[in-house]
Amino acid sequence: MPLAEHSISIRVRYPEVDGMGYLHHSRYLQYFEMGRVELLRHLGHRYADLEARGILFVVIKAEIRYKSPARYDEELRLTTRLVKATHVRFDHEYILSRETTILAEGSTSIACVDRVGQLQKIPDDLIPPSPPTR
Amino acid sequence: MPLAEHSISIRVRYPEVDGMGYLHHSRYLQYFEMGRVELLRHLGHRYADLEARGILFVVIKAEIRYKSPARYDEELRLTTRLVKATHVRFDHEYILSRETTILAEGSTSIACVDRVGQLQKIPDDLIPPSPPTR
Amino acid sequence: MPLAEHSISIRVRYPEVDGMGYLHHSRYLQYFEMGRVELLRHLGHRYADLEARGILFVVIKAEIRYKSPARYDEELRLTTRLVKATHVRFDHEYILSRETTILAEGSTSIACVDRVGQLQKIPDDLIPPSPPTR
Amino acid sequence: MPLAEHSISIRVRYPEVDGMGYLHHSRYLQYFEMGRVELLRHLGHRYADLEARGILFVVIKAEIRYKSPARYDEELRLTTRLVKATHVRFDHEYILSRETTILAEGSTSIACVDRVGQLQKIPDDLIPPSPPTR
Numbered sequence: 140m141p142l143a144e145h146s147i148s149i150r151v152r153y154p155e156v157d158g159m160g161y162l163h164h165s166r167y168l169q170y171f172e173m174g175r176v177e178l179l180r181h182l183g184h185r186y187a188d189l190e191a192r193g194i195l196f197v198v199i200k201a202e203i204r205y206k207s208p209a210r211y212d213e214e215l216r217l218t219t220r221l222v223k224a225t226h227v228r229f230d231h232e233y234i235l236s237r238e239t240t241i242l243a244e245g246s247t248s249i250a251c252v253d254r255v256g257q258l259q260k261i262p263d264d265l266i267p268p269s270p271p272t273r
Numbered sequence: 274m275p276l277a278e279h280s281i282s283i284r285v286r287y288p289e290v291d292g293m294g295y296l297h298h299s300r301y302l303q304y305f306e307m308g309r310v311e312l313l314r315h316l317g318h319r320y321a322d323l324e325a326r327g328i329l330f331v332v333i334k335a336e337i338r339y340k341s342p343a344r345y346d347e348e349l350r351l352t353t354r355l356v357k358a359t360h361v362r363f364d365h366e367y368i369l370s371r372e373t374t375i376l377a378e379g380s381t382s383i384a385c386v387d388r389v390g391q392l393q394k395i396p397d398d399l400i401p402p403s404p405p406t407r
Numbered sequence: 408m409p410l411a412e413h414s415i416s417i418r419v420r421y422p423e424v425d426g427m428g429y430l431h432h433s434r435y436l437q438y439f440e441m442g443r444v445e446l447l448r449h450l451g452h453r454y455a456d457l458e459a460r461g462i463l464f465v466v467i468k469a470e471i472r473y474k475s476p477a478r479y480d481e482e483l484r485l486t487t488r489l490v491k492a493t494h495v496r497f498d499h500e501y502i503l504s505r506e507t508t509i510l511a512e513g514s515t516s517i518a519c520v521d522r523v524g525q526l527q528k529i530p531d532d533l534i535p536p537s538p539p540t541r
Numbered sequence: 542m543p544l545a546e547h548s549i550s551i552r553v554r555y556p557e558v559d560g561m562g563y564l565h566h567s568r569y570l571q572y573f574e575m576g577r578v579e580l581l582r583h584l585g586h587r588y589a590d591l592e593a594r595g596i597l598f599v600v601i602k603a604e605i606r607y608k609s610p611a612r613y614d615e616e617l618r619l620t621t622r623l624v625k626a627t628h629v630r631f632d633h634e635y636i637l638s639r640e641t642t643i644l645a646e647g648s649t650s651i652a653c654v655d656r657v658g659q660l661q662k663i664p665d666d667l668i669p670p671s672p673p674t675r
Contacts, residue, residue, distance in 0.1 A: 153444065153454075153559060154437050154567055158324070158613055159390075160560040164332040165302035169422045172299075176421065176480070186421075187480045190292070198298040202336045208390060211560055212444070212455045256293075256342060287425060287578065287588075288433055288571045292479055294426040303556045310555065310614070320555075321614045345426055346578070346589045426592070427658075432600040433574070436567035458560070466566040470604045476658060524561075524610060 141220035141232075142267045145178040149215050162209040167243055168201055171233045174219030175249070178231075182267065194262060196229070196249045203245040213237055224267060226260045227251075275354035275366075276401045279312040283349050296343040301377055302335055305367045308353030309383070312365075318399065328396060330363070330383040337379040347371055358401060360394045361385075409488035409500075410535045413446040417483050430477040435511055436469055439501045442487030443517070446499075450535065462530060464497070464517040471513040481505055492535060494528045495519075543622035543634075544669045547580040551617050564611040569645055570603055573635045576621030577651070580633075584669065596664060598631070598651040605647040615639055626669060628662045629653075 149170055157163040176186050189195070209215055216236050223230035233245040251261045283304055291297040310320050323329070343349055350370050357364035367379040385395045417438055425431040443464075444454050457463070477483055484504050491498035501513040519529045551572055559565040578588050591597070611617055618638050625632035635647040653663045 152437065153440055154565045156560045157556060158558045158560070158562040159329060159331075161331070161390075163303075163556045164335065165299045165306070165556055168299035168302065169297075169420065172421055185480065187478070190479075195293060197293075197295070197339070197342070199339050200337070201298065201339075203334070205331070205333050205335075208331070210455070211458075212453065256295075286571065287574055288431045290426045291422060292424045292426070292428040297422045299422055303554065306555055319614065321612070324613075344589070345592075346587065427597060427599075429599070429658075431571075432603065433567045433570035436570065437565075440567075463561060465561075465563070465607070465610070467607050468605070469566065469607075471602070473599070473601050473603075476599070524563075 141222050142224055142269065143178060143182055143221040144218065145174070145181040146216055146218045147174060147177045149173065149217055151209055151211050151213050151215065153211055156211045160210055164203070164205060167203050167205070167235065167245060170215075170217055170235060171201075171219070171231070171245055171247060174217045174233055175231055175247075178219045178221065184265065193254050194259075194265075195252050195254065197252050197256070198247055199228075199250050200248040201245065202247075203243055205243050207240055207242045209235070209237060209242050215242065221267065224261075226266070227258070229261070275356050276358055276403065277312060277316055277355040278352065279308070279315040280350055280352045281308060281311045283307065283351055285343055285345050285347050285349065287345055290345045294344055298337070298339060301337050301339070301369065301379060304349075304351055304369060305335075305353070305365070305379055305381060308351045308367055309365055312353045312355065316401065327388050328393075328399075329386050329388065331386050331390070332381055333362075333384050334382040335379065336381075337377055339377050341374055341376045343369070343371060343376050349376065355401065358395075360400070361392070363395070409490050410492055410537065411446060411450055411489040412486065413442070413449040414484055414486045415442060415445045417441065417485055419477055419479050419481050419483065421479055424479045428478055432471070432473060435471050435473070435503065435513060438483075438485055438503060439469075439487070439499070439513055439515060442485045442501055443499060446487045446489065452533065461522050462527075462533075463520050463522065465520050465524070466515055467496075467518050468516040469513065470515075471511055473511050475508055475510045477503070477505065477510050483510065489535065492529075494534070495526070497529070543624050544626055544671065545580060545584055545623040546620065547576070547583040548618055548620045549576060549579045551575065551619055553611055553613050553615050553617065555613055558613045562612055566605070566607060569605050569607070569637065569647065572617075572619055572637060573603075573621070573633070573647055573649060576619045576635055577633055577649075580621045580623065586667065591667075595656050596661075596667075597654050597656065599654050599658070600649055601630075601652050602650040603647065604649075605645055607645050609642055609644045611637070611639060611644050617644065623669065626663075628668070629660070631663070
């Protein structure tokens, strides 16, 4: 059960497709980043405001499994889930789909750094409460 | 022991860095792709020629571990290793470094498709001979 | 008086900003392209469908005047105007703004080509009727 | 007669080409930027060092005329000329070619700003001496 979840729609742009006409495989990480930003906004935080407070995030690990290509102008759906949140790391999972077809699945780990790139504790107000367990 | 290995140098371009001044984490996959292309060229094949023959490759899996950021205008070294080659899949591993510092490590699996994206057997002439074992 | 006009909103994505935190100046051409595609859609045509019919467009000229920077996560407004349409060329003009501030103005000329890049006549159904003059 | 001139070679990367297999038209501005950076380096300055001194440049105007497409993996030659240098603006011209074929010509004007984007005078040591006239 994710700590938080949010879905957005993304339309594939022309300069994002490659010579085969497919969304370039590097772009998925950019979509995942958009998913994280919008999940954060959904939780009441603007990433640009965090940056202004000296709270930045860097990706320390990413993994993508590509299942089916996406093409120019297609409207895709990206679901982003926060699956783990500690004071040193957030883990997210992603599902990119077109209607009922899953195009890719992925996961990332991000860590919090200050303006000069030093690791810092993730502020309390950014950590969603754990769902009740019993 | 890799089946094949090749290193290239890459200078970080300005539009590749993000608002933190770091090489954007999605760009590493583009660098890895450059590494594969140059490894292939080193083995005597031009990817553009393969495309003209209807032999294309798609990434089916990618994984990156980011260790230290890269910045604009830095000269990096990327070592690409072909670690597994079958008639359905090539697996590569990557090490991106700046002098003696490892910035990132990664791995990908690629599969061979035809012009309409259907999986096809990887042609024999693209598969390097296995190193002798004993 | 433009032959056709359409406005869209675009949110600046993180990998689109540079090390200064500004939308990279090359990205404006990508936004203009999105403006053209959406203007075309507004006129009842999907660019992907045109491509499938062998009707492609290439940019032959572009010009941009940058007035004020755009930053990450800002919501911008792009107005695209078709100002000239002949059987060999479409000329568009663009205004990119954030609320009441004009960030950039630009213009492009595009020409119609077939799949191998040869110039061809722009099909009649793509040319909007001229506005009445008197 | 340019105040300074420098040529570099650039190999077209796969994620830089679009669905037609052509170098995307927005990429030319990124190539021009690489040309300016390398011209500057040729004149003894590193752009990253200037940034560290609070000397940054923003593009205020750009113009490109596309003549012939570039494709993936082609080795191009970019010649960058500084054609005008004042204390408020540098004007450059560019020629992108493949062997003897000119692919594109362009021009840009850049202005000097400080870290918060305010216009500032271009430092004397960055302005090449005018060529002798008679």
